[in-house]
Amino acid sequence: MPPIQSTFRALADPTRRDILVMLRDRDLTIAEVAENFDMTRAAVKKHLTVLSDGGLITIRTSGRQRINTLNPAGIATVMDWLTFFDVFWDDRLTKLKSEIEKDTP
Amino acid sequence: MPPIQSTFRALADPTRRDILVMLRDRDLTIAEVAENFDMTRAAVKKHLTVLSDGGLITIRTSGRQRINTLNPAGIATVMDWLTFFDVFWDDRLTKLKSEIEKDTP
DNA sequence: TTGACATGATACCTTATGGTTTCATAAAAG
DNA sequence: CTTTTATGAAACCATAAGGTATCATGTCAA
Structure with missing residues (x-):
């Protein structure tokens, strides 16, 4: 699995999200x-490479075509x-509860 | 709510994800x-601004401090x-099922 | 009020990033 | 075998993005 950075990076471009x-x-x-x-096709190919690097698509070659799959x-x-x-809110509520119990003996 | 592009853009940087x-x-x-x-603090502040633009944090001022909240x-x-x-896989399975039924009369 | 502290704001620098152009390669069609 | 057709690859360009340095502003404390 690719580093998560490459995945988030791939998602940061609107064209790439549209492709997905x-x-x-x-x-x-x-x-x-x-x-x-x-x-151009060259630009699109670059985007597809970035998506592949991010693990968001897979590529298979069929003859002279390159087929991209989600x-x-x-x-x-x-x-x-x-x-x-x-768990963000859960933690917040837990801490809040502790505070209340501490202040009301 | 901010445009989704600014949110994905904010998540694309490792420093900003660490901050979250x-x-x-x-x-x-x-x-x-x-x-x-x-x-520098200036650089961190820039990151916090990007996170705020992406709607990932909120900011409140308390005296001379600026408090950042998830x-x-x-x-x-x-x-x-x-x-x-x-629904990706669901759709794929549905289509596969249709294909099979079509081919086996 | 005066000084220290936390932040705001701007200018500037370097490198990524998205895009084009051009040429090479490989497979399908005639 | 020759010609399309689909893609690979490299060079190049303009702009965006992450950082720094510097100076201005507002607030807390003595």
């Missing part, structure tokens, strides 16, 4: 992805990182 | 956050975006 949304419906070649953007594991990695904050 | 982790335990002033990093709503925004991909 496209790939949710079906796998796409570089050319197919590029059709949806007003930029990788749920990459999404899950980010989800996992975020769940660290899930 | 620190703020999970308790609120901190700029100086307190800066103590944990090998960079904002769960910002985290939730990212979570929500990611849940768009939750």
Whole structure:
């Protein structure tokens, strides 16, 4: 699994997030992805490389085509990182409770 | 709520993610956050501004101090975006099922 | 009020990053 | 075999982004 930094970095660009949304419906070649953007195929390929480096997509070669597939594991990695904050409010409430009990003997 | 781009942008830097982790335990002033990093207070302040722009923290002024607090709503925004991909596998399985049924009359 | 402390704000520097252009390569079609 | 077609790769460019240094401002304490 790639370093989490490369995953967050990959998600920081709007074009790359749009690509992920496209790939949710079906796998796409570089050319197919590029059709949806007003930029060169070379630029799109760079974005796909960054997404791959971040573990958000996987790539397989079929003849002269390169097919890009969404990788749920990459999404899950980010989800996992975020769940660290899930207990945020719980902790806050616990501390608040302690304070109250301490002040009301 | 801030544009999602500013939120993802804020998360893309390792220093800023570390700051969020620190703020999970308790609120901190700029100086307190800066103590944990090998960079100037000015740089840390910039990071805190980016985090605020992304809706990941809130800021309140208390005298001459500026207290930074984690904002769960910002985290939730990212979570929500990611849940768009939750149905990914469901959709894939549904399509696969259709294909099978079509091919086996 | 005076001095120390916490922060605000600006200018400036270096490196990443997103993008284009151009040329090379490899597979499918004629 | 020749010609498309789809991609790989490298050089180059402009701007954004992370940092520093410096100076201004506001507040707490003596």
